[in-house]
C-alpha cells in the first residue's frame with residue numbers, strides 16, 4: 038500500500054512540474070503554398086514539428102509539384118515561462134496564396150494563374166519589397182480581377 042502512495046505522489050509531482058514547466062508553441066504558414074506548420078518546445082527542446090497540408094497547398098502542389106522549400110511566416114506564438122503565467126503574441130502571416138485560392142472561381146483560370154505568377158515572383162524578392170507588393174499591387178490586382186470577373190448578369 039505504501040509503495041502505491043509513493044508512486045502516486047511521484048506521478049502527481051511529475052504532472053505538477055510538467056504543468057508548471059515552460060513551453061513555447063508556434064504556428065506558421067507557408068507564404069508560397071499555404072501549408073501549415075506547428076512547432077512546440079518543452080524545456081527549450083523541440084517536442085513537436087509537423088506540417089499539415091491545406092486545400093490551398095494541395096492546389097499549389099498540383100501546379101508546382103517540385104515545391105518543397107517552404108517560406109514560413111509566423112501566424113501565432115504562445116510562450117509560457119515557469120509557473121502559471123502565459124504570454125501570447127500574434128504573428129504577421131500575410132499569405133496571398135490563400136486569397137488567390139479563395140477567389141479563384143471568381144477570378145477565372147487565366148487571371149488566377151497571372152496573379153499567382155506575379156505573387157510568387159514578388160515573393161522571391163526582399164521581404165520589404167514583398168510587403169509593399171502585398172499592400173499595394175497585389176491588393177489592387179486582386180480587387181480589379183474580382184471586379185472584372187463579374188460575368189454573371191445582375192437581375193434588373
Ligand SMILES: [Zn+2]
Pocket residue numbers: 067068069070071072104105106107108
Ligand atoms: Zn510551401
